[in-house]
Amino acid sequence: MAAGSAPGAGAGPGRRIGVFGGTFDPPHVGHLVPALFVAEALALDVVLLVVANVPWQKVGSRPISPARDRLDMVRAAVDGVDVLEASDLEIRRGGDTFTVDTIAELRSQGPDDDLVLILGSDAASGLDTWERPDELRRTCRLAVVERPGEPVSVPDGFRHVTVPVPQLDVSSTALRDRAAAGLSLRYLVPDGAVAILERRRLYR
Template sequence: MSSGGERLGVFGGTFDPPHTGHLVAAVNVRYELGLDRVLLVVANDPWQKSADHPVTPAADRLAMVEALVRDVEGLEASALEIERGGPSYAVDTLAQLAAADPGGRRFLIVGSDAAAGLLTWDRCHELPVLATLVLVDRPGVASASPPAGWEFERVEIPRLDISSTDLRRRAAHGRPLDGLVPPGVVSCIRERRIYREQP
């Protein structure tokens, strides 16, 4: 990890599967804010989702994210949360990255619709100390504002209505994912037969 004051985007998620919308968000935020890198941090146990429905194994989700960002300048897949194990909390990841690069700035990237739920995140009040919040807005989609007093930026990206639930269903039934998921991710899904066992 760099120790020289890096401007680092942190884009965490379940990525089940990662798709073109994730890629567009990461690329546009990096460009608009002049970030050195954006890490797509794969959750080990996304506790706010795994309690409600099964989640694809972390190793498969990491492989898909690696395929997503392969050959995309400035984007990297990160296994930090998988290596740490247990439930995944953004605050722990940001603290780990801050310790690795005390002089750097971190930018926590979330969909603007997620801003309304930030207060449900673990130790949420530590987040503004560790990172600047980046809200990704899509035209025509209502966006919430972060809690009062939080430093934040807004970045607008093209609207792409892609549902991970729909993608899993399509993959499970052998329907095409082309155009919704980059070719490398499609190949990864096929080679690892990631969604074929779903009903």
Template sequence: MVGGRRAIGVLGGTFDPPHIGHVGIAHRVRSALGLDEVLFVVAHDPWQKSGSRTVTAAPHRLAMVEAAVSGEEGLRCCPLEIERGGPSYTVDTLEELRRLEPAAILVLIVGADAAAQLDTWHRPEDLPGLARLAVVDRPGMPPAAAPPAWDVVHVEGLPEDISSSTVRRRVAAGEPVGQLVPDGVLRYIVEHGLYAEGSP
């Protein structure tokens, strides 16, 4: 609760796959800002990554996020963008969450790189009126700049530098990733043969 109102963090992403860094950051921001929960919003069609590579099918990514947050207090998987279909625009998601939780404070959680690019997002002028902004800064680096219209709070990130691309690359090379992803995510990757060399 913040000022007697529910406070909800919104952490959007492709989550291909979700890793321990995602979970750790969500817990850190939730604790630092006193959020009631953090929603992991799984992108259906991450339009900014269109054409860069083939993204794993949405049902797989949703299932992995569900596995990643299972048993994690205050963290919840949110399927809104997948259920909506089409390009995944943050502004649409925030508007939908505002309709579902009209009295809540929404806090959009982004990394330092994304914070600097918010003006390139879909309908950027509407975003600051829908949510506050929590920027996760790199440890030891100056706070990242964000467009001036936002109500911004900065949270220092984790020292570990983990990326989904590293996990995918290690799986394809047959290298262990058990220290990089939650146990449930690892089981899902193995059971479904995701990211292995030659897999669809």
């Protein structure tokens, strides 16, 4: 599905929609490979890569690239991949980013859609600390990415499945450091996203 300004636009009732939120600063194979594996394992119609506007878990920890730059990188990264779509839903909504609000908005767009929140085992274990966790329990199910050697622990009451994926030890922090040092990001970040971050000098 081509990236558009209205994430999930045209998604009819009964579709299986993956929701994969993140800062994506920059987007890399550690994001894209799990998204594809989950899409295939669960026969999802689309996975929305939802670009955080102001991610509450990272506020104050470091400067974050402008949301529009991050969105453009994700759009470039998923270009030509039918099952992955960049979503600007949280950017258009503005303010702090809470997953429960994103799920609620998607639910209002497609009341009969099957919404699958995709997240790693570390994030899954802390779901009870998220904003309005009981609402999340009611409004979506989870696909927890299971990496070799990482135990999966999900708080009670969440409907979930685990999806094994390859171990990809790639971090956005390390990639920003490589970019700042003028080192190559080839094979780690899709070429289209690399072109944007280099042209806009995001990490220099």
